[in-house]
Amino acid sequence: MSESPVAVNDRLRDLHAMWRIRALEEKVRDLRLEELIVGSVHLSNGQESIAVAACSELRPQDALYATYRGHGWAVARGVPPRNILAELLARSTGVNGGRGGSAHFSAPEFGFHGENSIVGAGAPTAVGAALAARYDGSGRVAVSVFGDGAMNQGAVTEAMNFAAAFGLGVIFICENNRYSELTPINDMVANPDLSQRATALGIPAVRVDGNDLSQVRTAMSLSVASAAAGRGPSFIEAHTQRIVGHYIGDAEQYRPAGELDADMIVEPIARLARELETAGVGRHAIDRCEARARDEIERAASQALADPLVDPSTAKEHLYA
Amino acid sequence: MSESPVAVNDRLRDLHAMWRIRALEEKVRDLRLEELIVGSVHLSNGQESIAVAACSELRPQDALYATYRGHGWAVARGVPPRNILAELLARSTGVNGGRGGSAHFSAPEFGFHGENSIVGAGAPTAVGAALAARYDGSGRVAVSVFGDGAMNQGAVTEAMNFAAAFGLGVIFICENNRYSELTPINDMVANPDLSQRATALGIPAVRVDGNDLSQVRTAMSLSVASAAAGRGPSFIEAHTQRIVGHYIGDAEQYRPAGELDADMIVEPIARLARELETAGVGRHAIDRCEARARDEIERAASQALADPLVDPSTAKEHLYA
Amino acid sequence: MPEAVKLNVGGAVNAALARCLEEMPETILYGEDVGKPGGVFGISRGLQKRFGDRVFDTPISETAMLGAAVGAASFGRRPIVEIMWIDFSLVALDQIVNQAANVRYVSEGRTTAPLTIRTQQGNSPGACAQHSQNLEALLLHIPGIRVCMPRTGQDAYDLVLSAVACEDPTVVIENRTLYAGAKEEVTIGGEILPIGGHRRRRDGDHATVVTWGSITTRVLDAVDRLAADGLTADVLEMVWLNPFDHSAVLESVRRTGRLLVVHEAARTGGFGAEVVARVVESGTVLLAPPRRLGLNDSRIPSAPQLAAALIPQTEQIASELREVIGWTHAGDGS
Amino acid sequence: MPEAVKLNVGGAVNAALARCLEEMPETILYGEDVGKPGGVFGISRGLQKRFGDRVFDTPISETAMLGAAVGAASFGRRPIVEIMWIDFSLVALDQIVNQAANVRYVSEGRTTAPLTIRTQQGNSPGACAQHSQNLEALLLHIPGIRVCMPRTGQDAYDLVLSAVACEDPTVVIENRTLYAGAKEEVTIGGEILPIGGHRRRRDGDHATVVTWGSITTRVLDAVDRLAADGLTADVLEMVWLNPFDHSAVLESVRRTGRLLVVHEAARTGGFGAEVVARVVESGTVLLAPPRRLGLNDSRIPSAPQLAAALIPQTEQIASELREVIGWTHAGDGS
Ligand SMILES: Cc1ncc(C[n+]2csc(CCOP(=O)(O)OP(=O)(O)O)c2C)c(N)n1
Ligand SMILES: Cc1ncc(C[n+]2csc(CCOP(=O)(O)OP(=O)(O)O)c2C)c(N)n1
Ligand SMILES: [Mg+2]
Ligand SMILES: [Mg+2]
Numbered sequence A, B: 001m002s003e004s005p006v007a008v009n010d011r012l013r014d015l016h017a018m019w020r021i022r023a024l025e026e027k028v029r030d031l032r033l034e035e036l037i038v039g040s041v042h043l044s045n046g047q048e049s050i051a052v053a054a055c056s057e058l059r060p061q062d063a064l065y066a067t068y069r070g071h072g073w074a075v076a077r078g079v080p081p082r083n084i085l086a087e088l089l090a091r092s093t094g095v096n097g098g099r100g101g102s103a104h105f106s107a108p109e110f111g112f113h114g115e116n117s118i119v120g121a122g123a124p125t126a127v128g129a130a131l132a133a134r135y136d137g138s139g140r141v142a143v144s145v146f147g148d149g150a151m152n153q154g155a156v157t158e159a160m161n162f163a164a165a166f167g168l169g170v171i172f173i174c175e176n177n178r179y180s181e182l183t184p185i186n187d188m189v190a191n192p193d194l195s196q197r198a199t200a201l202g203i204p205a206v207r208v209d210g211n212d213l214s215q216v217r218t219a220m221s222l223s224v225a226s227a228a229a230g231r232g233p234s235f236i237e238a239h240t241q242r243i244v245g246h247y248i249g250d251a252e253q254y255r256p257a258g259e260l261d262a263d264m265i266v267e268p269i270a271r272l273a274r275e276l277e278t279a280g281v282g283r284h285a286i287d288r289c290e291a292r293a294r295d296e297i298e299r300a301a302s303q304a305l306a307d308p309l310v311d312p313s314t315a316k317e318h319l320y321a
Numbered sequence C, D: 001m002p003e004a005v006k007l008n009v010g011g012a013v014n015a016a017l018a019r020c021l022e023e024m025p026e027t028i029l030y031g032e033d034v035g036k037p038g039g040v041f042g043i044s045r046g047l048q049k050r051f052g053d054r055v056f057d058t059p060i061s062e063t064a065m066l067g068a069a070v071g072a073a074s075f076g077r078r079p080i081v082e083i084m085w086i087d088f089s090l091v092a093l094d095q096i097v098n099q100a101a102n103v104r105y106v107s108e109g110r111t112t113a114p115l116t117i118r119t120q121q122g123n124s125p126g127a128c129a130q131h132s133q134n135l136e137a138l139l140l141h142i143p144g145i146r147v148c149m150p151r152t153g154q155d156a157y158d159l160v161l162s163a164v165a166c167e168d169p170t171v172v173i174e175n176r177t178l179y180a181g182a183k184e185e186v187t188i189g190g191e192i193l194p195i196g197g198h199r200r201r202r203d204g205d206h207a208t209v210v211t212w213g214s215i216t217t218r219v220l221d222a223v224d225r226l227a228a229d230g231l232t233a234d235v236l237e238m239v240w241l242n243p244f245d246h247s248a249v250l251e252s253v254r255r256t257g258r259l260l261v262v263h264e265a266a267r268t269g270g271f272g273a274e275v276v277a278r279v280v281e282s283g284t285v286l287l288a289p290p291r292r293l294g295l296n297d298s299r300i301p302s303a304p305q306l307a308a309a310l311i312p313q314t315e316q317i318a319s320e321l322r323e324v325i326g327w328t329h330a331g332d333g334s
Helices: A005-033 A050-058 A071-077 A081-088 A122-136 A155-164 A196-201 A213-228 A259-266 A268-278 A282-305 B005-033 B048-056 B070-075 B081-088 B122-137 B156-165 B196-201 B213-230 B258-267 B267-280 B283-306 C009-023 C047-054 C063-073 C086-091 C093-106 C137-141 C154-164 C217-225 C246-257 C271-283 C304-312 C314-326 D007-022 D049-052 D060-074 D086-091 D093-104 D138-140 D153-165 D216-227 D246-256 D271-281 D304-310 D314-327
Strands: A063-065 A140-147 A170-176 A205-209 A234-239 B063-065 B142-147 B168-174 B205-209 B232-239 C003-007 C028-029 C055-058 C076-082 C116-120 C146-148 C170-174 C186-188 C199-202 C209-210 C234-236 C239-244 C258-264 C291-295 D004-008 D027-031 D056-059 D078-083 D116-120 D146-148 D169-174 D185-189 D197-204 D207-211 D233-237 D240-242 D259-266 D289-295
Touching: A005 A071, A005 A081, A005 A268, A005 A282, A005 B205, A005 D207, A050 A071, A050 A170, A050 A268, A071 A081, A081 C239, A122 A140, A122 A155, A122 A170, A155 A170, A155 A196, A155 B156, A155 D060, A170 A213, A196 A205, A196 A234, A196 B196, A196 D004, A205 A213, A205 C137, A213 A234, A234 D197, A259 A268, A268 A282, A282 C076, B005 B048, B005 B081, B005 B267, B005 C291, B048 B070, B048 B168, B048 B213, B048 B267, B070 B081, B070 D027, B081 B283, B122 B142, B122 B156, B122 C063, B156 B196, B156 C063, B156 D049, B196 B232, B205 B213, B205 D246, B213 B232, B258 B267, B267 B283, B267 C055, C009 C047, C009 C186, C028 C063, C028 D271, C047 C055, C047 C186, C047 D146, C063 C086, C063 C093, C063 D240, C076 C086, C076 D216, C086 C093, C086 C116, C086 D093, C093 D086, C093 D271, C093 D304, C116 C154, C116 C199, C137 C146, C137 C239, C137 C258, C137 C271, C146 C154, C146 D304, C154 C170, C170 D153, C199 C217, C199 D007, C209 C217, C209 C246, C209 C314, C217 C234, C217 C314, C234 C246, C246 C258, C246 C271, C258 C271, C258 C314, C271 C291, C271 D271, C271 D289, C291 C314, C291 D271, D007 D027, D007 D049, D007 D078, D007 D185, D027 D049, D027 D116, D049 D056, D060 D078, D060 D086, D060 D093, D078 D086, D086 D093, D116 D153, D138 D146, D138 D240, D138 D259, D138 D271, D146 D153, D153 D169, D153 D185, D153 D304, D197 D216, D207 D314, D216 D314, D233 D246, D240 D246, D240 D304, D246 D259, D259 D271, D259 D314, D271 D289, D289 D314
Parallel strands: A063 A140, A140 A170, A170 A234, A205 A234, B063 B142, B142 B168, B168 B232, B205 B232, C028 C055, C028 C076, C076 C116, C116 C170, C146 C170, C209 C234, C209 C258, C258 C291, D027 D056, D027 D078, D078 D116, D116 D169, D146 D169, D207 D233, D207 D259, D259 D289
Antiparallel strands: C003 C186, C146 C239, C199 C234, D004 D185, D146 D240, D197 D233
16 A cells, blocks of 8 residues: 555545545436436536536635525535525525525525526626635635537636636636536537637636646645735636436437546546545445445435425515525 | 829728718817707727728628727727718618717618627627628628727626637727726726736737828738638727817816827827928828718718707617517 | 328427528528437437538537527528527627627628527426526517527417527527427418517407417416406417517507506516507507516525415406406596 | 715716725625726716726626626625626626526525616617617516616615615616716715515606606606696606505506506517516506506617617606506496
């Protein structure tokens, strides 16, 4: 066993953190198939490493903005699974009492400032969180997460330029999972290196293997330090893969033969488990990461399912101050 | 005299072409100050070389889309000054019978597909003209003209990417006159090289001295050839200066001391006149370019002023087919 | 030659699009996931295979998509653009309002924009606030844009064809909850109708109910419930919202003397207000105050039971209709 | 302590902004050309000098500007964003409707967006179609957004303050033709009023005229003309459009029995329809059918005489009012 016990423990912690997301997403899928959850849900299976690694570099005062594919980011930010599941299950214990739902919930008390179901629209909002930091002395860093496809939405360019022009502390994370819904990103751009768009705006940009936790961490830690020190925005293009459909029921006919099989080998949970095994970590310790995560999520789901449904008589509340 | 007579004649023709624009703009300013023209007008004084050089490379089937600062582009495209002035003067002989006005007129019969008063909004439309060419066998090249400030409007990035992804024959011309209204572009971007944004999208891009007709021509001729041959879009960032206010009445307090004086030396009409003189061309020939242009514009203005005002009873026409 | 086939609403739209592409060589069809995958709702399935590069996918760039439609339309194409959700049109409304709606008028008819935007709207259980709005009223306040809203398979087929054939920019607002419904008999291949008109879904004496969109189904259920009590109502489904058949509404209200307008869109500032205003402006004497039902002026929550508390349900429509019919102007001599 | 000063409307807005920046340290003010140049209409002149980097210029990126306001507002700032023309808001309406309007509701009150958008709208002679629209009705159909429309210097001052102090996202719609008008006495430094309410500009017996925005001036001229014939009308200027003081309208109409609504926005689908609908829904008995005047459902041409033929002018308002007053329900026994 070549690695130090500390390093191994850290990596087991990462594996567990990723499993918490995976277990939650699988539970969401089950609940959706049982129609206990209704409506569209977008799972992040296969992309967990980016959320886990990125959030491990964030401080409590930092503000993260995700997309509709945001369950994993919420978990990584520390939002309790019970309250996430309750939200999807329309329970009063949901993080937003059922108003947000799977695709548009938030939990600002955990630095999770919300999913967004308009592609690209969260980027300008994140810029605003960083703009506020210019005045409030919080040292807050804002993180805007979006997909490859969102790069083609004007809002994202506007947000990046706004942050660049004013040197605002925003980290733009592009989760490049190769697809925008059912369409390959490479068919929708002439230059597949999306990070160059940030560079052209004067934003330091890197491309990393999103399945490699340490690459994401390094990029994040530099970006957070830079933003917190007032040196402005950064851009991280993290290559990844979603190993489930865009939505539940997606027939995934757009995938070339063999792609998913290859993805299943490199996806971050399989990869880290394999790496740990190679490093001599016992199967039991590895499996326990999954088991603990599944247990926790099972309990969270039971609790959420036992929680009261939101009360329709409150439907008009919170529209105005 | 080192230049061939042919070359000299071509350059005198350019000078005359630029003077036609300048004379029109100055007439517009006079009519505006007399309140014969009402409302906001945006003049292109100092930027004439780009329109003249670019349009000299276009064919009749090509489609040009300008901004509110579009009088010069219309003239360069061959729209008769009388009908332009009549449009601004709300005459029935105006290119759009007074409906368009200074900031939003078009004359498609001359390949001038319109000004646009929403910053950046003409770029997607130009893309559509090129998209149509994919099916109609016209070989049409579309030209989208916009300012430096427009680069920060999401529509422009979306349009450029759309054209790049599909290899559409659009030439994006960014007239970088250093200001967006009253604000220096360099205060609003982190990277002043705007052309890099196009490069990042996979679009071949050049930066040229817009005051140099031959630089603009060369860039245009390559771009037109490339677009017409189905090799996709190009981007030309042409550096220029507006030697008048953004609008009439603009106090221009944003200009650093001495800037305008320096601009008056490099602006394309003064520059070309000086070059011709240096090349040994007589003052008379040079002056005649201006005189002929002013004569033509005076006549056009008299005609337009004598033309009937648009008839208010037609106000409801042309809303629907 | 017309032919009756069994289609659900999604299939009917697909058939209409296929016919447009077949018979109007100038049509092109595009949108996010519209080409190769055949659309997230499967509406354009098979069309790229059949019509090649006239059917294609686009980047997630609604502004570019719509602007390109304006430009292509002015050069003889007849673009049919899918905006996946009407909520997303708000990132690009400029291209609809300031560009498409303007070109014909501002150019004195020299440039035209015969384009069709197909989109869909409305709440479905669990949908989030950004995927639930009914925004037709925004477009109906914009001179220069035609708007229609099919609900049945037949209308879905007919209206898409009329919209595409129409020389004005036209927005067809569909509803995703209807696409995969039961197959009904749809006559395809018939004459392409001009735009405009309404559908009279019920004949009655005691009130006029004006409605549009998927909520019409609830309205019909509500009206049918009242029939048990001998109360009947005209139900006019306004499949075309611009042009709007105000005269059909007037003609009915003149007879029944009572009016209820039902839409899923927010009540305040909704197009129901226009319907009511036109009727009362006409001087038509009403036997009871007119009423409107719509979303109870709120954002739309994801939890289905919350959304259901805000959007008119069958029972609420029925009781509102009962009240309209039961009401008599106090102190009104007529 | 309140103080009376002489200001034109532009000056009044400037004074209000200065007071916001002075008294509410969490305010920030930005927009295109707003900082160093002091705004294209000079409204923010001197403020950057005085308040430093809390007042700044932005790129031409309305989506980024508005989104940044949503984000900054949720972190304790109180952004005041200038959108130069309301027409330009259409490139970024998503940020107003899908983002700003949603956050409080969707987050169950955990995230709020106390931001103010200052913009201006309307036609001015020679303005093009893309710089002339009156779009308040679009916002008034969106639950979650407050909207007001000042006309006088005093209201310009007061409403900006109320909007900025308000915890909801609020749009203040000004009118550029009013900024540089004559100076009037404006009381500054007084109490900041809560949002809502109307202004009764005339008292009369024969009709109620409801109006808002710069066209109110024409309405007042029209009403004053009729006074020569002994015809008088209540004129209610609805400076707040959301919340809208429907009860004030009702109270007046109950007394006068006649209603005319005048706005510069397009008639069809305009908010005038809502005003009319609310009145008739209330069961108030009218002596004549209500009427609405607005832009005659058109794009807006640049030629001033064409625009004038489409937008209500004083004479037209006067004659419409005469007709409302002169009309009696034929066959109506009351
Ligand atoms: C403005 C807008 N346009 C379209 C959509 C529909 N839509 C939802 S997700 C999606 C694909 C986004 O792809 P990407 O940015 O790569 O993110 P991913 O889903 O792969 O995480 C699209 C087109 C939307 N929600 N908003
Ligand atoms: C979407 C939009 N935002 C703002 C404006 C107001 N505006 C008109 S011109 C202009 C500056 C444009 O600068 P640039 O693109 O450099 O062009 P230039 O005027 O220098 O030719 C602005 C902000 C507008 N017309 N449209
Ligand atoms: Mg993706
Ligand atoms: Mg410029």
